[in-house]
Amino acid sequence: MKKHLLSAADLSRDDAELVLATAEELRSLADRPIKKLPALRGRTVVNLFFEDSTRTRISFEAAAKRLSADVINFSAKGSSLSKGESLKDTALTLEAMGADAVVVRHWASGAPHLLAHAGWARSSVVNAGDGTHEHPTQALLDAFTMTRHLGSLDGRRVAIVGDVLHSRVARSNALLLTTLGAEVTLVAPPTLLPYGVEGWGVETSYDLDAVLPKADVLMMLRVQRERMNAAFFPSVREYSRRYGVDARRMATLQDHTIVMHPGPMIRGMEISADVADSERSVIVEQVTNGVAVRMAVLYLLLGGSQPAIGGDDA
Template identity: 70%
Template sequence: MISHLLSISDLSKDEALNILDTAEELARVTETPVKKLPTLRGRTIVNLFFEDSTRTRISFEAAAKRLSADVINFSAKGSSLSKGESLKDTALTLQAMGADGVVIRHPASGAAARLASQKWMTGAVINAGDGTHEHPTQALLDAFTIRQHLKNSSGDLSDLSIAIVGDVLHSRVARSNVLLLSKLGAHVTLIAPPTLLPVAVNSWGVEVKYDFDENLDEYDVVMMLRVQRERMDEAFFPSEREYSRRFGLNGDRLSRLSEKSLVMHPGPMNRGLEISADSADSRKSVIVDQVKNGVSVRMATLYLLLGGN
């Protein structure tokens, strides 16, 4: 097993499946009255958030606490981080405090990898989102949720057709998901306006489409991405109305999806922009499952990184 979780590309298919299988057993345990396991008693996990995030931070916090670890939340606002302390000094501080694991969210791509590679600290580093690069635990919880609903006999995602729709350019969720879902055997299609696709998307080895309506009934999963308005400092599309009309999941498109298909969204949603309220709340929507599964997948990640050694 790897010693940090920085990128999906560091994981082999077997390692990824091992995380999902472990999460599945942990999910079963947490469904019983027993919500707490003693496994990481006495270990300290620091949530180091240089960027606002409520759901990811509380999901990691819940996961760590269910494994009996001590959790320290360290967010940029109102801390030494906002006073300009460098990543290195922060890491040295965490090392001095004896952090066994650090969950890091940072606006710069590669921040987690830098923290892991510089030997400033000995603890395991988990990337909880670095810039527009990756968000591996989100991809793992998405794969877990898909597998939960559309399980095949091989235990992976082979023969599934998955559409990832919207702001791929700014989305670390999309990048991690493309890597993981392809690794697990799924056929991934990216659907976005050309302005919201990365320049190098041709090298990702996935299908790219500009028309959401084409063969809409062939997707097993439709994963909507949040339009990241806060990362947009210029016009990427003419108007929100036009974006919504061409790339939003509305009631009409929802009705044209196949019977067993799933609707997913990593949250937080811009209801009415990339996804309509009736789609988000429909029977096909597994958005609430994604949140719930996030805790199990993060428990599995923490256990596999910190439980041994």
């Protein structure tokens, strides 16, 4: 694996499969009374969050702690409008504190890339979601969840439905799932598909009903109500009618098809309560798997085949 995980495109098929296999081993830890391994003892993982995301931060925190790493949570306030301390100065501070890995969530697309390549710090950088760009560990946990239910993803059909335009989850999944051999279809109203999506090497559709019967996985994305104010769709009601999944639509799925959602869900908008709580729904399991996958990522980036002590590449 590379030193950083900035994009799902950084992962070769071998890399991705190694992460998934490692996560499978680490997942068994969750069932033990003592949920801790010494693999990253003495290593420091910083959770650097420029944007609030309690669930992602907790997931990374749990992952690092279960590997015995020291965890520092660094919540850096500031937005594109009100600039706080600069990313550079934050990076220099973390470098001075001896961070081995920086898990970064940022409102700006490309911020993790900058952190990794601007020469400010030597630590490994894990992208925990940047702007409308990518969220590669979410894609890994999604792929991991799919694999556990469906086995190999070769030739499996995954429908990703919703606000693809603003979704870093969709971007990372489109890349990773394609790498793993799945056939991805992005389903959205034309306004919520990115310009130039034809070049992504995935299928697109405006017609959810046509896609459902063929899908092995149905992944619903969150759609913010405010988007209708910017004319992406006329109303919540119309969006739900055309692109929301409810019991009627769920009935057209194949028996083995699973329903996923990266959360947080808006019940009644993109997904109805009876679908979210149904047997097919693996939404809660995604959260559990998130910890295992993030453990695997941290382990492979920081420890891997090298000993946890004395393996510094600096």
